[in-house]
Amino acid sequence: MRLTLDEYCKNFKMSKELVNSKIKAKKLDYVIEESQLFIVVEDNKNFLPEEKAISIENTQVTKPKTTVATVLALYQKENNFLKNKIAQLEAKIDKLIDDKEQMLRDERDKIEHIYSSKDMQLKNILELVNKKMELERKTTMIHEIESFEHEDESDFLSEPDMVELKEYLRSLNIKSSQRKIIKKRFLDAYDSDVRVMHKDGKLYLDLSKYDYSDLLAY
Known part of the structure; x- marks a missing residue:
């Protein structure tokens, strides 16, 4: 595998001066192609290409450390959520109860109004009947008195x-x-x-x- 000077320095974490000194001391194999220096390295486990190293670094996710405070915060958040849900349900139940009670009150008032109207009509009918009966009674009494007077007068004058x-x-x-x-x-x-x-x-x-x-x- 061939690496440029910059790639070699970066992968092996060496300065350019150190790498150049190694090249001069012929401790590193290198080739020059088109005025470009390439350092020849063997494939081994100690070396990862730059692209692969970057990919691994990017894919590594540091897992947050779970603590008691974190757990308590999660429980507190869940507890608050449940409390809000319960409060909303209780409010809905109270509203349903209030609506039902109001509906029953309206129905009761409607029935009372109907019975009151019927009662008033019945009272008016009874008053009319009583007046008619009283009038008939008075008329009958007058007729009886007149008849009695006529009879009495007839008897009186017949003496x-x-x-x-x-x-x-x-x-x-x-x-x-x-x-x-x-x-x-x-x-x-x-x-x-x-x-x-x-x-x-x-x-x-x-x-x-x-x-x-x-x-x-x-």
Whole structure:
């Protein structure tokens, strides 16, 4: 194998002065070709070509030394990563719970609103029914009262000896002033005397039951 002076110095880690002195002392074999000096060396294990030496140096990777601090740092980093993941999951779970609770509250409010509306409608219906029943009851009562009054009036007037005071006074052939005095006497006695009966603004006498001589005196 032939090497230039620079290659030989670099591979064998010698200075040029030392290599030149060895050449002069004929301790190194060399040849000159086209004014270029080449040193002849034997192939052996102590020599590696420059390209191969550079390749080996480049491919060698210095492995970092593992220490307790490095291991702890890795564990701490992994622990922080897991804590962040757990915090994110807890936040998602809390949000899902809040959303679910809000949905349930909205559903509850919706149901309460529906029942409240239905309850109000039912109350309105019941009020209308009660008003209608009350109106019908009053109408029925009025009809019954009117019917009773008509029957009572019919019975009252059907008595054979019942006579109206005004007509009776006319039949007595007395003066108008005397009739007024007697009529006033009957009106004064109306509230306290059961003999004097009143119907539709008129005073009636029951001559078959009562004696009116004291009220008819003139």
